[in-house]
Amino acid sequence: MxxxxxxxxxxxxxxxxxxxxxxxxxxxxxxxxxxxxxxxxxxxxxGGGEKAGGSGQRTPAAEKRAARHSSAERAAASRKGHARNSKASLDTQTKDSLLKEARVKNIRGRSTMSKQELIDALRKAG
Structure with missing residues (x-):
């Protein structure tokens, strides 16, 4: 039992x-x-028995919207007001993020590039 x-x-x-x-x-x-x-x-x-608050683990849509908005604001603040492809913005991004941008811009050889090489290639690609 x-x-x-x-x-x-x-x-x-x-x-x-x-x-x-x-x-x-x-x-x-x-x-x-x-x-x-x-x-x-x-x-x-x-997820088990009844949860306090009635509806279990469901997050209200308004709360999700607020969380997304807050996340976007924090991301923008982390770039410190610089344009997305500016030197300051590219330097603060992770290598994964740079790889994604390079993929979108179809930069050849991106998978073998270092972070600095990716930054340089993205600057050249404009």
């Missing part, structure tokens, strides 16, 4: 676990094992 109280689970989660358990039992899995697998499946799909 699985450990822990199932009181925190919603009716839907309990029905789902019962349905999964019945499916395992139909396949010949012992009752205790079927129950354990069923609850493990429910936990994997929904």
């Amino acid at each position: 699985p450990r822990g109280s199932k009181a925190k689970y919603t009716a839907e989660q309990k029905r789902k676990a019962a349905h999964i358990e019945a499916g395992y039992e139909d396949k010949g899995v012992p009752k205790d094992e079927a129950e354990a697998r069923a609850w493990a499946t429910v936990n994997k799909q929904s």
Whole structure:
């Protein structure tokens, strides 16, 4: 038998676990094992019992928008107001970021270039 109280689970989660358990039992899995697998499946799909706040781990759309906006502002601030392809901006980017830009601009030999070579090639590509 699985450990822990199932009181925190919603009716839907309990029905789902019962349905999964019945499916395992139909396949010949012992009752205790079927129950354990069923609850493990429910936990994997929904993250466990009811969460405080009602809707589980769902983040509201407005909160996601605010987080994206904040992230964009931080990225812009990290470039310190420099144009995307300026010397200061290119110097602060990671090699992966530079490689992506080089790929977009179809710069040949980019995969074997060092970070400084990528910066130089991106400057030449304009």
